[in-house]
Amino acid sequence: MSFLKYKTYIEEGDLVIAYMTRENMTPLIIDSKLTYNNKFGTFKHSDMIGKEYGTKAFMPSHNGRGFMYLLHPTPELWTYVVPHRTQILYIADISFITTYLDLKPGSLVLESGTGSGSFSHSLARTIAPHGHLYTFEYHEERAKAAKQDFEEHGLSDLITIDCRDVYKSGFGITDLVSAVFLDLPAPWDAISSAKAAFRQRRIGKICCFSPCIEQVQRTCASLNENGFVEIKMFECLIRNQEVHTIPVYTVKDAVSKIKTQQDKKRKRREQEEDPNHTTKSQPRQDPPNLYVSKTPTEARGHTSYLTFATFLPVLDGEEVIK
């Protein structure tokens, strides 16, 4: 249950994210009989038991020079380590969607497709303890793998996963959810079925996640035809800012740099001429430092377009979709 509830100390059977570097993380399920090996060395699981989460674990075998951090699992870390990765959602999108769909403990949500189940983890975290996620995946192997992950992570009470082709057979859910998230190649083919899934007498929000603008246009047309209102489309990104410290030299420093070089030459000459000759070089002053930041040369420029719309509650006397 550690995805849903924080723990302080590592115990047998816990999921731990072993963090070597940002690019190198591994999920470990603690089993005192096992040993974990990586290029930094050998770690006994039994040595990790009883440690506080977040502890820097050192390997005795390498004179304590190799180490890793034992991190508490979070949906965001899981995104980095999920073994059967498909296209994953980025944190900017995850965050914005969660807020826009007004998700909180108790929300009932529909997601399609499940993919690697990484966004499902984020959703389950937010809607716990009494919300529910209905997630759909047409790829049988992926659905199985995701289902297994949900079970291992204690999320099966919160997530119902269904393997089906939602274009053909719809979601098979009516009058139930308040939020829908569609990450499908052709969301417009699933919108009418999604409409029926909404709690019919309440307001609801839908988000369609598509990388191409042509998909967005077709989605908007379909949302409009299906009576959704307040169609809004966003793009969001996170830009990294690399922090550096740079020395601030003045032109005087440039002059003294030349002088130093000249001094050196002169010294060498003088020493060649007279080996006993010594001159004291002037100690140089450190320039003041400046903390600066810059954006990386190459950065992510696009993830997907987020198309949002509002489901309008059915009015008295209107037909409820069954």
Added chain:
Amino acid sequence: MTMKTNDGHGFVILLVDATQFILIGRKIAYVEAIVTFDDISTLSESSKETEGTKMQSDESKTETSINDNMDEEIIKEEEEEEDDFHILDNQYIFILLPSGNIKVIKLQKDTKVSLGKFGTFHANDIIGKPFGHSYEIHDRDKVKVIRNIAFYEIDETDANNKETTDDPSKQKLSYADIEQLKKDGLEGQDIIKKVVESHSTFDKKTEYSKAKYIKRKEAKFSRVFTPVKPTLYSVWEYFYAKNPSKIRDMRIDTLSQMLTLANVKAYSKMLVVDDTQGLVISGVMERLGGYGVVIGIHDGENHNFDVTRYMNFSKKVSDSLMVLSWQQVFKEECQEPFNFRDEASLSEKELKFYFRSKANYDRIRATRELLFKGGFDGLLIASQYQPESILDTLMPYLHGSRPIIIYHINKEMLVNTCVQMRICRKYLNPSITESWLRQYQVLPGRTHPSMSTSGGGGYLLHTTYVVTDDSLPTPIPSYMRPKVDIDPLDDATHAPGSSKNANGPPLANVDTLTMNVSDDGYKNAKENSDINDDADSELIWNKRSKLE
């Protein structure tokens, strides 16, 4: 957009939210014709005024501090099934006006709500209705549900705007004429219809221009309003449009990232330093859902988490918030002692006051105890104060492997903190990110990014607190540790093999690690920027293999 007559009376109109970030059309189709000839001017001036002042006083009340009456409100609120999908009595709602402005009101049953020039309606007419629909005011103060639609397909025509000139004489109706129409009892779409009919070259406009023209008239004459459900998004939208500096210019995508990065969820114990009028606190409280606790640390003596009350939190959720001032956070600052008195000796009035201050004393004591006990699951900071000083004060109360998220609209404030975090090694991979958001207009044939947008969403410094056990061997062997007296400009120390370090073999770049350890190595920070992020162990590994 083509003007399509639905049934001979009403016609399709276009209403575009003109608020800062809502640029996509929200059009409204009339379910049925609404023809009203009641003279709206018969609405007595006096009643208008009373409504007006009432609204004003309500508005001004929202500006004042809420410390005391919030508690009372919470007590009044009864345990009921959480239903935030319907418009309820005694709750805050936002009202989207035809002009695109948003108004906040506290809905009270059996009262009238004035929307200024857009009219007045009875609160009872919308209480109990689901959120989502729009209403049109007709017959003075009656309301009618409007079935919204997103947009109509626009038929391309051969028209162009060749004839469009800036000539007011094309509009045959004068201001006085329109005022007369209003006096004659014409309302909303009827006036717009008349205005359009009186425009001599309206037909020559392109369909797009027609739509824009109607949209403009709509903002002026329509009497359609939309009750908006208070959500984190809509509450933010209101405050951001009204006074962004009050919420420290925090944009919703940045706030959302804070909540995600901080892994805010049920059953957590969060620490929040909030100088955003309670916006961050509101987000955290909502995501806790009443399961868990958040300590909000506020500036000044009394908290001013104004935003929280617009969220219509249930008692359960409201109870998860505990507050402390900065003074109360410090252990050495003792709590002002409480003067316990004999309750029997007090008059009823004094007793009321006594119980109140006693409850306050107990609350502060309990909150302080909770804080000092520590073991918090995350720290969110959106404060005017120096982040390092906040971290120094609050870090002891955090568990390991828990997130720290610091927001600031000025990156410069965070850069220094980021450098300090790298030096002290209690923080895993501290990084600064900037949030970027762009909204698009998606209309058939007219899809493009919004013409105006917010210039920036602010910056986040985020990291994970890690536990370093001092009893364990240090990760950097002593001979690899930089010498404090290294002169980064002295060429001699840089030359390979010339290290005077007697404790170990010479190192090619002995000061590559200084970025992580001391202030001395900044000269080399630039060239080693790729390694000072997080790859400590990798770096050491590489060093090791180089050595061997």
